[in-house]
Amino acid sequence: MSTAKRPTTKASTATKTASVTAKATATKKVAAAAKVTPKATPPKKSPPKKTTVVSSDAVQLLDYYREMLFIRRFEERAARAYTQALIGGYCHLNLGEEAAVVGLMSALRPTDYLFTNYREHGYAIARNIDPNAIMAELYGRVDGVSKGWGGSMHMFDMEHRLLGGYGIVGGQLPLATGAALAIDYRGGDDVVMCTMGEGTSNIGAFHESLNIAQLWKLPVVFVVINNFLGMGTKVELSSAEPEIYRRAAAYRMPSARVDGADPIEVAAAARIAVESARAGQPYLLEVTCHRLRGHSVVDPAKYRSASEVEELKLHDPVHNLAERLLNLGLTDADTLAALDEAMLARLDEIAAFAEASAHPDVNTLFDYTYATPVPNDSRRLPGQSLFDENGVAR
16 A cells, blocks of 8 residues: 555646645644644533634534534433333433534534444434434434434435444454555545544554544544543542543544533644645544533443533533633524524424334335345344255255
């Protein structure tokens, strides 16, 4: 595999000068990112810090809040539907990670690719996939993103370049690295973003993927969403290096750690990481945030003490951003209340759409096993004999 830079189209002297200047700027950003001073783990019993907001950020904050609030209400509605037995299987929610989700997705182009894990509902929303289709997939209905066969953990939408949520821990990393290799091989300028939880950084595929991405200079950003709990175990009890971004040093890969409670900070860090990858230098970004509930909807989170549960309220990114908007005079309480009411009404419509959608026909179970026809592809359903009544293999 050659690591030589891809050829570019010839241009005028002025265009070349502008290109050189742009590349120099990008190089400086990458170099600066590689030297980011580590941020200490957020102290207990203190609210997330507030960033000074300039005028352009003020407008962006309002947009971020709307998106974060919608994700919050969507996830709460999903949790309710699960208790009503309208959603089956596993279901993992983005509650507490909304700022991280919207900040990360804001840095991607529509043509960039996203691989994520089983906690992907918010990412699907932020990638502009129809919320009706997302909820229908949670319900296991034919109008869902994956035709009802994927459920909560396995959404896939090629149009919006969401190439899957993955139920196997770390299963997305080699695939994301392979997608980045395909982009590089074809001479494209798209980027792959691959998100994961902090527990994934302890498996072999994490190290193998970072190693080969750096060797071949692939256009991929690895993002660790560190909510300080690998399911129910505190990260410092399972990782000798609990500041995950430092692990990139073993592969001479630039990295940074950012406060995931602030969408402006996340977006800025994500842009640096994406620009780095697009310029041919892969990147590891660690985003710290707090999961507000259990690992999944059936996890009561008994491993948290009463004081820790109370402390979590200080780290609610949606509530904190609403307070920030009010303090900055960018909105008022009545406007926020009206927005919330409108979103709850929209969620009623989305839930009604999902419930009205039909269940998939069992005969379509294998329709999407392979992208193209495969000789001798078995269509045998569980419990069926190996051969049909005519002696033909199923």
